Amino acid sequence: MTDHIDPQTFERLVQLAALELDLAEAEYLRRELNNQLNVIDEMAAIPLRGDEPLAARGVPYPPENSPPLRGDDWQPDAPPADILAQAPQVDDGYIIVPDIPHTDLE
Amino acid sequence: MLCDLPAHELTRLLKARQVSALEILEDSLKRIDQVDGRPGTLTPGEITAEDQCKVHAFITLTAERARAQAQAVDDKIAAGEDPGALAGAPVTIKDIFTVAGVPSTAASRILANFIAPYSATPVVRMEQAGALVLGKVNLDEFTYGSSTESSAFQPSTRNPWNTERVPGGSSGGSAAAVAAGEGALSLGTDTAGSIRQPAAFCGVVGMKPTYGRVSRYGLIAFGSSLDCPGPLARNVRDAAQMLQVIAGRDRRDSTSANRPVEDYLAGLEGGVKGLRIGLSPDYFRITFPDPANGEYIQQPLPQEIEAAVLRAAQVYASLGAEIVEDVPMPNTRYGIPAYFVISRVEAASNLHRYDGVKYGYRTPKPQTDLRQLYRASRAEGFGRQPKLRILMGMYVSAAQYSAQYYQRALRVRTLIRSDFEQAFDSANPRRIDLLLTPTTPTTAFPMGAVYGDSVLMQYADQLTVPANHAGTPGLSIPAGLAADGLPLGIQLLGADFSEALLLRAARAYEAATASQPSEGYKKK
Numbered sequence: 001m002t003d004h005i006d007p008q009t010f011e012r013l014v015q016l017a018a019l020e021l022d023l024a025e026a027e028y029l030r031r032e033l034n035n036q037l038n039v040i041d042e043m044a045a046i047p048l049r050g051d052e053p054l055a056a057r058g059v060p061y062p063p064e065n066s067p068p069l070r071g072d073d074w075q076p077d078a079p080p081a082d083i084l085a086q087a088p089q090v091d092d093g094y095i096i097v098p099d100i101p102h103t104d105l106e
Numbered sequence: 107m108l109c110d111l112p113a114h115e116l117t118r119l120l121k122a123r124q125v126s127a128l129e130i131l132e133d134s135l136k137r138i139d140q141v142d143g144r145p146g147t148l149t150p151g152e153i154t155a156e157d158q159c160k161v162h163a164f165i166t167l168t169a170e171r172a173r174a175q176a177q178a179v180d181d182k183i184a185a186g187e188d189p190g191a192l193a194g195a196p197v198t199i200k201d202i203f204t205v206a207g208v209p210s211t212a213a214s215r216i217l218a219n220f221i222a223p224y225s226a227t228p229v230v231r232m233e234q235a236g237a238l239v240l241g242k243v244n245l246d247e248f249t250y251g252s253s254t255e256s257s258a259f260q261p262s263t264r265n266p267w268n269t270e271r272v273p274g275g276s277s278g279g280s281a282a283a284v285a286a287g288e289g290a291l292s293l294g295t296d297t298a299g300s301i302r303q304p305a306a307f308c309g310v311v312g313m314k315p316t317y318g319r320v321s322r323y324g325l326i327a328f329g330s331s332l333d334c335p336g337p338l339a340r341n342v343r344d345a346a347q348m349l350q351v352i353a354g355r356d357r358r359d360s361t362s363a364n365r366p367v368e369d370y371l372a373g374l375e376g377g378v379k380g381l382r383i384g385l386s387p388d389y390f391r392i393t394f395p396d397p398a399n400g401e402y403i404q405q406p407l408p409q410e411i412e413a414a415v416l417r418a419a420q421v422y423a424s425l426g427a428e429i430v431e432d433v434p435m436p437n438t439r440y441g442i443p444a445y446f447v448i449s450r451v452e453a454a455s456n457l458h459r460y461d462g463v464k465y466g467y468r469t470p471k472p473q474t475d476l477r478q479l480y481r482a483s484r485a486e487g488f489g490r491q492p493k494l495r496i497l498m499g500m501y502v503s504a505a506q507y508s509a510q511y512y513q514r515a516l517r518v519r520t521l522i523r524s525d526f527e528q529a530f531d532s533a534n535p536r537r538i539d540l541l542l543t544p545t546t547p548t549t550a551f552p553m554g555a556v557y558g559d560s561v562l563m564q565y566a567d568q569l570t571v572p573a574n575h576a577g578t579p580g581l582s583i584p585a586g587l588a589a590d591g592l593p594l595g596i597q598l599l600g601a602d603f604s605e606a607l608l609l610r611a612a613r614a615y616e617a618a619t620a621s622q623p624s625e626g627y628k629k630k
Contacts, residue, residue: 088462
């Protein structure tokens with residue numbers, strides 16, 4: 001079995017995924033990722049011509065089957081107060097977050 | 107008890123004023139009280155011996171909300187109005203759909219405190235048709251699993267046929283609630299088999315409609331090109347009635363199909379005479395990696411699972427269908443490898459919205475900057491399975507690997523789709539109307555036996571996932587019991603938008619086998 005994802009690559013993925021992991025979790029996840037990639041490698045054995053279309057979905061959407069574009073008209077949605085009430089921290093209608101990292105331009 | 111009657115029978119009794127919606131509801135609540143045990147929670151403590159004997163289908167019971175719905179149905183009947191096609195039917199909703207004003211958790215800590223401000227379209231349609239929503243039922247976290255064990259809400263659901271076994275997943279709470287008579291119907295989702303596999307494990311009917319047949323609006327997204335909402339029920343007529351209500355175009359889902367919805371009930375008793383029903387050798391063997399060394403093993407399915415399918419073929423032959431053997435579906439075995447790539451890319455994309463800012467879980471620990479808030483909230487909010495899917499999605503879609511993995515998987519998906527297109531192609535002299543297969547490679551496995559091995563767990567979907575890649579519809583129906591006393595399921599697969607035909611064929615089998623067992627079909 002091939003170890004596709006070494007600890008360094010794994011650390012990079014964790015950063016990209018906006019996660020942080022303890023050791024036990026990291027060990028489990030890296031092992032499972034590598035196990036899954038060994039399964040995925042089975043696809044390499046499939047003879048592809050190379051001109052097969054990329055299927056973003058299964059069922060085709062010919063025009064007669066596709067919904068028409070919506071009209072540009074206002075539709076009621078959930079009340080803004082209900083939506084805002086779900087935010088973990090709100091002040092006077094604003095969602096509060098800690099400092100947003102930024103770099104001052106020279 | 108009323109709760110053991112089919113939904114369509116309950117609606118008939120209700121309309122004949124022989125029973126009230128409130129009586130039906132109270133009977134269901136009584137059953138839940140008897141069999142369900144404590145609902146899933148983030149702080150379960152020890153799982154006791156008593157817990158191990160209960161079903162635990164529910165995360166959230168909405169009894170008062172359902173009482174108001176039952177009262178409204180009774181009021182309509184008293185006023186001489188039509189109470190709707192699902193009037194008085196007690197239903198449960200997989201907790202991956204939003205229901206306005208009710209916690210909509212996706213079985214994840216990260217959404218445990220989320221109160222949806224709107225309801226999913228299929229839920230709205232069921233409620234408008236007079237259904238009584240009993241509550242939200244358990245699932246694998248964000249639907250990521252095939253046993254319901256990965257739910258953050260424990261105790262997770264157990265199989266009502268044997269509570270030491272899993273109910274399947276990810277719609278495990280749905281299938282178990284239907285099997286245990288807690289609710290006659292349930293709304294589930296199927297991304298790789300998540301309706302059909304638990305339906306098979308729990309001995310109920312489960313249908314994955316054609317992609318786009320049922321709106322995904324209000325469905326918390328996993329694999330957006332694969333997710334299909336659909337019904338679970340104890341009989342085919344109920345599944346057909348429920349699909350009739352939830353199917354159809356929705357302006358809030360641009361992938362919902364625009365074509366008219368067929369009448370699924372009108373031809374339900376039409377039988378299978380003259381239909382060409384296929385058997386494929388590619389669905390009678392499984393290929394999976396040896397957990398010890400990763401070598402691929404190909405082996406035939408357990409004899410009793412093959413026998414259940416051959417029995418069904420014989421039933422269909424005796425009803426006048428023509429059985430077509432050796433239908434080639436050569437790309438079936440690639441369903442899981444391609445799914446490992448496509449579903450993870452879509453999952454990673456969909457899960458980036460959970461950031462501890464707009465809704466859901468936020469870490470209580472003070473954070474110095476926004477990026478650290480994201481990381482800490484996601485680390486504490488997601489369980490291992492979502493984390494695994496995000497990481498895999500990031501890897502296989504990375505610029506340097508995309509051609510090798512993601513684009514290749516999309517081409518393989520085209521091949522899988524072409525298997526179905528050729529089988530159902532009217533220009534093919536060996537074309538079939540339906541494909542008859544097993545639903546699962548095994549019966550319900552013991553709790554804890556597979557959980558943690560993400561590869562082996564995924565292979566539970568080997569016979570169901572091709573239809574998700576292809577977008578085509580399929581359903582699982584009960585086909586007797588195995589030697590271990592657990593239900594066996596058989597699967598029917600059809601061409602795009604062939605739901606009416608699938609339901610008709612499923613009903614024919616159900617009607618023919620209601621009374622006596624039959625001999626197996628002898629392969630020629």
